[in-house]
Amino acid sequence: MTTVLPEKPRVLVLYYSFSGQTIGLLHRLTDGLRFRGAEVVMERLRPSDSRRFPVGTYVATMRMMVTTCFRPRVAIEELSPATHGHFDLVILAGPTWSYNPSGPVLSFLDRDGETMLAQRKVLPIISCRGYWRWHWFGLRKMLRACHAEIVNLMVFTHPQPEPWRTLGVFLKIAGKAPERSPFLKRWYSRFGHGRDQQEEAWRFGLDLGQALKRGEDLAELDFRTPTAMP
Numbered sequence: 001m002t003t004v005l006p007e008k009p010r011v012l013v014l015y016y017s018f019s020g021q022t023i024g025l026l027h028r029l030t031d032g033l034r035f036r037g038a039e040v041v042m043e044r045l046r047p048s049d050s051r052r053f054p055v056g057t058y059v060a061t062m063r064m065m066v067t068t069c070f071r072p073r074v075a076i077e078e079l080s081p082a083t084h085g086h087f088d089l090v091i092l093a094g095p096t097w098s099y100n101p102s103g104p105v106l107s108f109l110d111r112d113g114e115t116m117l118a119q120r121k122v123l124p125i126i127s128c129r130g131y132w133r134w135h136w137f138g139l140r141k142m143l144r145a146c147h148a149e150i151v152n153l154m155v156f157t158h159p160q161p162e163p164w165r166t167l168g169v170f171l172k173i174a175g176k177a178p179e180r181s182p183f184l185k186r187w188y189s190r191f192g193h194g195r196d197q198q199e200e201a202w203r204f205g206l207d208l209g210q211a212l213k214r215g216e217d218l219a220e221l222d223f224r225t226p227t228a229m230p
C-alpha cells in the first residue's frame with residue numbers, strides 16, 4: 001500500500017493565551033509551517049467570561065494563583081466552523097496555570113476533546129514560567145482519555161533566573177512592569193519568552209512543516225530547548 005503525502009498539509013492550531021506568551025510563540029511557529037507550504041487554521045479558545053490580562057491587583061492575582069490549583073474550568077465559546085474537516089495535525093497550545101493546563105484548555109478537553117482529537121495526531125505545546133511537568137502528566141492523561149495520538153511535545157519556559165521570573169510573572173499579572181523598575185530590570189529585563197525562543201519556534205515550525213510534507217515520523221523531531229528538556 002502506498003502512502004499519499006499531503007501536497008499542502010493542513011494544521012489546526014487550538015490555543016489559549018492569557019498574557020500573550022503562547023500566541024507570540026505560535027506566530028513564529030506557524031510562520032515556519034506556512035513557509036514550508038502548510039495550510040494553518042488558528043482557533044483561539046475564547047472564554048465566555050470577560051477576563052482580561054492583567055488582572056490588576058495583588059489580591060486578585062493571588063486569588064487566581066490559588067484557585068487555579070484546583071483546576072477550575074473556564075467555560076469557552078463554541079469552536080468556529082473553520083475547525084471542522086480534515087487536518088494532518090492538531091496543535092493544542094496554552095500556558096501552565098498552577099501546575100495544570102489552563103481553565104479554557106481543560107474546558108475544551110472536557111467538552112470537545114473526544115470529538116476533536118480522537119484518532120488524530122496531536123502536538124501539545126506548553127508555555128510556562130518553568131514548572132511544567134505536572135501540567136504535562138495531567139494533559140497527557142486527558143489526551144489519552146480522548147484517544148488522541150500524541151506525536152511529540154514542545155515546552156518553552158521563561159529564560160530568566162529564579163526568583164526573578166516567578167516574581168516577574170506575579171507582578172505582570174498584577175499589572176506592574178518589573179522590567180521598567182530601576183531595581184528589578186537588572187535581573188528581569190523582559191517578561192516571558194525571549195527573542196531567541198521565538199526564533200526557535202520558527203525553526204520548529206520549519207522542521208514540522210517539512211516532516212509533514214515528507215510523511216516523516218513526528219516523534220523523531222527534536223524539540224528540546226536549552227531552557228526545557230522534555
Ligand SMILES: Cc1cc2nc3c(=O)[nH]c(=O)nc-3n(C[C@H](O)[C@H](O)[C@H](O)COP(=O)(O)O)c2cc1C
Binds near residue numbers: 019094169
Ligand atoms: C494563574 C497562573 C498560574 C501560573 N502557574 C504557573 C505554574 O504553576 N508553573 C509555571 O511554570 N508557570 C505558571 N504560570 C506562568 C505562565 O504559565 C507563563 O507566564 C506563560 O508563559 C503564560 O502564557 P500565556 O501568556 O500564553 O498565557 C502561571 C500563570 C498564571 C496566570
